[in-house]
Amino acid sequence: MMVYFDVEASVATGAIVARHPAPVSRLACVPGHLSSLVLSADAGVRRRLEAATELAGWSICDTPADAASFAGFADADYQLVIVDLVHPFGGNLAAAQRAAAEIAGHPETLLVVCGAEDAVEHEIWARCHGAFCHVSGQVSGDALVSLLNKARAAANRHTSRTVRGTI
DSSP states (O other): OOHHHHHHEEEEEEEEEEOOOOOOOOOOSTTTEEEEEEEESHHHHHHHHHHHHHHHHHOOOOOOOSSGOOOOOOTTTSSSSESSSOOGGGHHHHHHHHHHHHHHTTOOOEEEEOOOTTOHHHHHHHTTTSSSEESSSSOHHHHHHHHHHHHHHHHHHHHHHOOOOOO
């Protein structure tokens, strides 16, 4: 089950019409592209999430494989952070939540939370931290790519409104 907290849609003659973004090609991790970070201790889950992220047009960057290597990633700006609360680093759920909250606290960063099936506390944590989406249980394939496409569209919407300048 997926719960969206930020969905772009329009109302036309009483019906809700969702806008679908056009697919984009695979991108390298370079400045200026929408970058993503996957936080999961399970290598299989991490590869699956990274593959779906790349298919949805996000730039894939090196990701920490354990809690010790996380420190170098905390200061970087990512437009998407996916945190797996089912497989936290070192089995430490509180540390995974702190890490995700720290990175996702940066401006213009979307948070996607992958929680356990029927784990209400994971969804509550996601809502309390302003997550873009909470994914409950195993979601893969087209559903996951579709979710990440929606996140990309939301990130493009938010970053396109931002005006940056130097003084």
